Amino acid sequence: MPAIQINIATFPSSDAFASNPDMLKAPVDMIKSADGHKASFYGIQVEDNKKGYFVSVWESHDHHRKLVESPNYASIIEKLKPTISGQFERNFINISHDPLPALSSPAVEIVTFTLKSGSSAEQLTPLMEELGKGLDTATGAHPPCAWGQSVEDKNKVLLIVGWDTVEAHWEAVKEGTGLHATIVKIKDVADLSIGHSHVKKHEG
The missing domain is CATH 3.30.70.100 (Alpha-Beta Plaits)
Incomplete structure (x- = not known):
C-alpha cells in the first residue's frame, strides 16, 4: 500500500x-x-x-x-x-x-526509541528491522507492527505493536528469547520508553 x-x-x-x-x-x-x-x-x-x-x-x-x-x-x-x-x-x-491491525488489537504497545549521544539512525535502523520481524512472528502479536523515524525529531523512532494482552508482550520479550537479545543490542544505541494502552477506535 x-x-x-x-x-x-x-x-x-x-x-x-x-x-x-x-x-x-x-x-x-x-x-x-x-x-x-x-x-x-x-x-x-x-x-x-x-x-x-x-x-x-x-x-x-x-x-x-x-x-x-x-x-x-x-x-x-x-x-x-x-x-x-x-x-x-x-x-x-x-x-x-497497514497499521490498523496493531491499533485495533486488545492491547497496544507504544515505544519511543531516543538515540543516545554519538549514535545514529543508520545504526538503529537494521536493529529495528530485526526487532520488527521478531515481533511480527511472536505469540500473541497482531502483525504487522508499525515503526518509523519521527518527522519532527530525527533522534526518535516510534513503534506500535498489537498484542492479545500486555502480558503476552512481556512474555515474548523475556530474558532468553531472540527478541530480548535484539532489545539488548538496541539499548546500546537508544533509550526506550515503553507504554501500553487499550486504545479505542473512534466511531462516529
Missing part, C-alpha cells in the same frame, strides 16, 4: 479524561471528515493513568497540515483542552503497511 503516516500524540491527561477517555470523541468528531484522515484511536496508558494517547492515521503529513491551517482548528483545540493537563508530545512517522 502507499506510504501513510501515523500521528502519535502522548499527553498528560486531565483527571476527567483519565476517568472518561470518551471525552476525546467530541474533538475527534471534528477531525474525522478531514481530507486524508483514515482513522483515530485514543486511550489511557496502562502503567500510568495520568498519561493519555491519541493516535491518528493519515494519508500524508500534508493532509494533517491542511487541517492545522484550517479555520476549524482553533475549535478543535478548544474541545481538546479539558482532556489534557499539559503539553502534547506529537510525532509523525512514515510507514508502508
Whole structure:
C-alpha cells in the first residue's frame, strides 16, 4: 500500500479524561471528515493513568497540515483542552503497511526509541528491522507492527505493536528469547520508553 503516516500524540491527561477517555470523541468528531484522515484511536496508558494517547492515521503529513491551517482548528483545540493537563508530545512517522491491525488489537504497545549521544539512525535502523520481524512472528502479536523515524525529531523512532494482552508482550520479550537479545543490542544505541494502552477506535 502507499506510504501513510501515523500521528502519535502522548499527553498528560486531565483527571476527567483519565476517568472518561470518551471525552476525546467530541474533538475527534471534528477531525474525522478531514481530507486524508483514515482513522483515530485514543486511550489511557496502562502503567500510568495520568498519561493519555491519541493516535491518528493519515494519508500524508500534508493532509494533517491542511487541517492545522484550517479555520476549524482553533475549535478543535478548544474541545481538546479539558482532556489534557499539559503539553502534547506529537510525532509523525512514515510507514508502508497497514497499521490498523496493531491499533485495533486488545492491547497496544507504544515505544519511543531516543538515540543516545554519538549514535545514529543508520545504526538503529537494521536493529529495528530485526526487532520488527521478531515481533511480527511472536505469540500473541497482531502483525504487522508499525515503526518509523519521527518527522519532527530525527533522534526518535516510534513503534506500535498489537498484542492479545500486555502480558503476552512481556512474555515474548523475556530474558532468553531472540527478541530480548535484539532489545539488548538496541539499548546500546537508544533509550526506550515503553507504554501500553487499550486504545479505542473512534466511531462516529
